[in-house]
Amino acid sequence: MRECLSIHIGQAGIQIGDACWELYCLEHGIQPNGVVLDSQPDQLENAKMEHTNASFDTFFCETRAGKHVPRALFVDLEPTVIDGIRMGQHRSLFHPEQLLSGKEDAANNYARGRYSVGSKVIDLVLERTRKLAEQCGGLQGFLIFRSFGGGTGSGFTSLLMERLTGEYSRKTKLEFSVYPAPRISTAVVEPYNCVLTTHSTTEHTDCTFIVDNEAIYDICQRKLGVERPSYASINRLMVQAVSSITASLRFEGPLNVDLIEFQTNLVPYPRIHFPMTAFAPIVSADKAYREQFSVSDITTACFESSNQLVKCDPRLGKYMACCLLYRGDVVPKEVNAAIAATKSRHSVQFVDWCPTGFKVGINNRPPTVMPGGDLAKVHRAVCMLSNTTAIVEAWARLDHKFDLMYAKRAFLHWYLREGMEEAEFLEAREDLAALERDYEEVGQSF
Amino acid sequence: MSDTLTPDVIGRRVEVNGEHATVRFAGVVPPVAGPWLGVEWDNPERGKHDGSHEGTVYFKCRHPTGGSFIRPNKVNFGTDFLTAIKNRYVLEDGPEEDRKEQIVTLGNKPVETVGFDSLMKQQSQLSKLQEVSLRNCAVSCAGEKGGVAEACPNIRRVDLSKNLLSSWDEVIHIADQLRHLEVLNLSENKLKFPSGSALTGTFSALKVLVLNQTGITWAEVLWCAAWCPGLEELYLESNNIVISERPTDVLQTVKLLDLSSNQLIDENQLYLIAHLPRLEQLILSDVGISSIHFPDAGIGCKTSMFPSLQYLVVNDNQISQWSFFNELDKLPSLRALSCLRNPLTKEDKEANMTRQLIIASIGQLKTLNKCEILPKERRTAELDYRKAFGNEWKQAGGHQDPDKNRLSEEFLRAHRRYQFLCLSTCVYAGGLQVADFPLEQSVPLEYGAPEDWELKTQQPFMLKNQLLTLKIKYPDQLDQKVLEKQLPGSMTIQKVKGWLSRLLKVPVSDLLLSYESPKEPGIEIKLENDLQSLRFYSVENEDCLLVRW
16 A cells, blocks of 8 residues: 655656665665565564565565565666666666666757657556556555756656646656756756746646755765765765655654655645755764764754755745654654754744644654765754745746747757747746746745 | 762762763862762863862862862762663653553453553563664663663664763673663763673674763773674774774774874874774874875885775875875775875865876775776876876986886885886776676776876976077178077068178078078078068077078
C-alpha cells in the first residue's frame, strides 16, 4: 500500500536518480544486486530488518526471487546518460525495461522534447508506467525528477505530465526540479525552456520542490571544503534532502508525513506550490564530532540562507507554510521548544492569514551518508520545506532573462522550426507574469 | 542538592544555571554562617575571586576570577544515567493509558492489572534503544548497579558530551553495563583518572572514542587506549596535547586520529606517532604546523613512517613553503590531501597554479581538497611543472642527453619527481574512482627532458629589446669606415634610406640596400620594397647592411 513511483527525466533527473537509489539502498541495507543484506549475526538487527521490510515496500518491489527492484523509471531522449546506469554499479538493481532511452536527443530545445522527438517516445513511456502502476497495490502518486533548463527535462516532462494527468487523475504528482542558477548557466536558452515548461506543467503538478546548482556549489565549497564541486558532490547533497522528504514513506516513525499531507499543508493556493528546500546540519566529514547539533541548533540553521538549496533571500518575503522533517535522535519535547523559539524571532515572518504555519514530521532513522562522500555522519538532521513569497525573486530573474532574449527574438527559430508558434511563448510569459502577481497578492497584509 | 557535605563532594562536577564547574572546597567560610561550596568555573571569567576570601586561601584557582562560593542548595549535582535516559526518551503517558486494564492469571484466579500496559511500553522502548544522545543532560553517575544493563542493554552509541561526569570510574561503571558499546563521546567533560584500572572487557567493543575539549593529556590518552583493544577512531580536538611518548602496545588498531586545534603540536612530535601500523587518516587542522620532514627517505625513496596513511588533512595551518608538498611525496600510501586556507595557498591569486604544483609534486595523489584528480588534469599539471622548473634544472646540471645528465643533489632533493617526469617513456596507470570497475589507462608519458626552446623566457616588451645592432658597410666605397648602429626592427626601408641619405649626403632615390648575415656568408639579400620593415626581411642582430649608390 501507499506505493510511490519515481520517474527520472533527462540527464539531471537520471543522475540525481542514480545517487538517490544508491542512498535508498544504503539506508535499507539493499546490496547493488537488489538483495537485502542478510548476514547479520545479531538477532536484534534481524528483527529490525523484518520490521522495516514492510515500509520500504513503498519504494521497492519484491520479486519472487527475493530481489528488491526500485519502483522507478528512467527516461531520456538519447542513450549516453542511461548507458552510464546500464553499465554502472547498479546495473543489476534495475530491470532493463525501466531504463528507457531514445536515439535522438532534445538538444536543449523544449520544442523537440515536447513535440518532435518526445512524441515518438511518449507512448512507450506511458506503457511502462502503466506496467509499474499495476504492480502497486495502492499507488499514492508520482515523484518526478528533472531539470527546468534542459530540452528533455523541460519539454518531455510537460508532455508526460499532461498525459499522466489524463490517465491517473487522482494521483499526487510531486516534482523535484533543478532550477537554473542565477549566475551559473549550462545553456543559453535556459530561460525559454524554463518559462515554457513552468507554464505547461503548473496545472498538472501538485507541488514542485526546487533546488539550484549555485546554492549547492556554495554549500559544498564553504561548508564541506570541496574546492571544485562536481555534479556527483552536488547530487549527493541534494539526495539527502530528497531522502528526508521520503523518509516517512519508507520507515515507520513517531510522526509520519504522507505525500498528500505535504500538499495539504504546504500549498495554500493551487498555483502557489513552489516550496523552498533547506537542509541542516551540513558538516564536513573532516569535522565530525567537533560541533554539536542539538534540535534547536539545526532548526535555527534551516532559516539561514547558507543552508538553503535555492538562492533566494527569505527575509525579503513572508512564510506561508513550513514543513520540518526531522530524522534521527529527535525528541518531540525538543522540537516543540525549537519551534516556539523560531516563532518568536523577528526575522521569521509569517503572513497574516496563516497563524500557525508549521507541520512537523519525525522519523527515528538517522541520516545515512554515502561512503567516500563529503558529509559527516550526524545523529539528527532536519529538512525544511517552506513556502515563502521570497521565491518570486527566482521567477522574476527568470522572466527578466526571458524578456531580454525574446525582445530580439534570439534563438527563437530553433523552436519555431520544430512546429512551435510565437503565441505559445507569449502565453507562457503571461502565465509567469500572472504567477508573480499571485505571489505578490498572497504576501500582502489585509 | 543536599545540605550535608561529605568530603567526597570535592572534585565533583556540578552545574549552576547552565555553567559548569568543579567543586574545590566544602565547608564554612567565616564570618557568614552555614555551609558553602567553593567552585572553580570552567569559564575563567565567571567567578569573583581565585579561591581566597578576606585574606584566607580556601582553595586554588588557575584564574584570578575563576572561583566563587555558592550555597550547596543552589548547585545541581546531576542525575544518574538511567534517569537521564528515561527523561529524554520515554514518551509521557496520556491520561487514557492509565485506565487500561489487563486480565492476568495468577494461579487459578484472574487478576486485574492497571497501568501495566504503559510500563511494558516504556520498557520495550528503552530496550530497543541503540543510539542515545545525552548531551548536556547533567549525567553525573551510573546509578544503581545493573540498572542500565537491565533496562537498555542494546545501546551501541552514546553521546555523553558536556555532562557532569567527574571521573573515569563512573564512565567505566556505565560502560561495563553496555556490552555492545561501539561509539562513546565524552567531549567537554573533565574526567579524573580512575583509582583502579578497568576490568578487561569493559570497552571491548568500542570502536570510536571522542574526547574533544576534555583537557586530557597524552599520557592519559595512552592509559585509556589500553582499555580499548579494538579502537579504530580517536578524536582529540582542542586539548592542548603535547605528544610525549611513542605508543608501543596501544593505539595499534587506530585508523583515524583527529588532533586538530592542538596548538602545541609540532612536527617533531609527529615522529612519535609515525609508526602506528593501521593509521589511515590523520587530521591536523589548525595545529600551527608549517613544515614536515621525513629524514629517513633518501632521494627517490619512500619513508618508512606513516606506512598506511591515506588521507592527510592540514587545513588552516601555516604552510608557506613548497618543500612541504615535496616531502609529502615520500609517504608511501598517501592518496588524498586537504590543505585549504594556508598562507601558501591563500596568497596565490591563481588558485589553479597552486593546485597544479601540488598535484605534480605528489605522484600518487588521487584527491586534492576533496576533488578527484583526473588523469588529464595530472598530465597538464606535470607538463607545466616540468616547464616551470626547466631553467633551474639546467642550472643544476640537467641535460637532454641522459649520459651528460649530472644533477646536483640539492636539486634532486628539492624536486623529487623531476627526473621521473623527464623519462622518455613510462606506463602511466590512472585508476578511476569506481571501486568495482577499475580502468587502467596506459598513456605513454613521453614528456622527455625539457627542450631549450621551451625554456626561453619571454623578454619584456621594451623598446631596447626591439633594437637590432647592425653593421653598415659601403662595399663600393673604399675609404668609408664601417659603422655600427642600433636600429629598431620595425623601421621601414624607406626610413632607413632617408636616414642614410642625410648621413651620406646622397639622394634617397640613388640608394640601393641589401644585407648579409654572418650565419650565411656570401649570400646577399636585397631590401627592395621601401614600405616593408627590416623585420620583414628577417634582419637580425649582428647582420651587416650593405649600401650602394
